[in-house]
Amino acid sequence: MNKINYQVCATCIHFAISKTESGMLYRCSRLGFETKPAYSFRCWQPKEHVVRLMKKRGGSNNE
Structure with a gap:
């Protein structure tokens, strides 16, 4: 899997919900x-x- 499958705001450290x-x-x-x-x-x-899930599935956040 590549990061495009994960790269959405909901998975980002800066995403905040109120x-x-x-x-x-x-x-x-x-x-x-x-x-x-x-x-x-x-x-x-x-x-x-x-990040852990991406590594487990064969991707990385550096792609």
């Missing part, structure tokens, strides 16, 4: 703006469990 009165708010803490879990940006840095 619950508001109007619903869930998804933000990129690094970029400072609202995002969605399926979006992808070049600044993606995978969470540790995603």
Whole structure:
């Protein structure tokens, strides 16, 4: 598997979720703006469990 299968905001260390009165708010803490879990940006840095899964399945975060 390659990183494109994982490279979405929801798997990034900068992805932050907060619950508001109007619903869930998804933000990129690094970029400072609202995002969605399926979006992808070049600044993606995978969470540790995603790195382990990528290595287990034969990929890496350096591809």
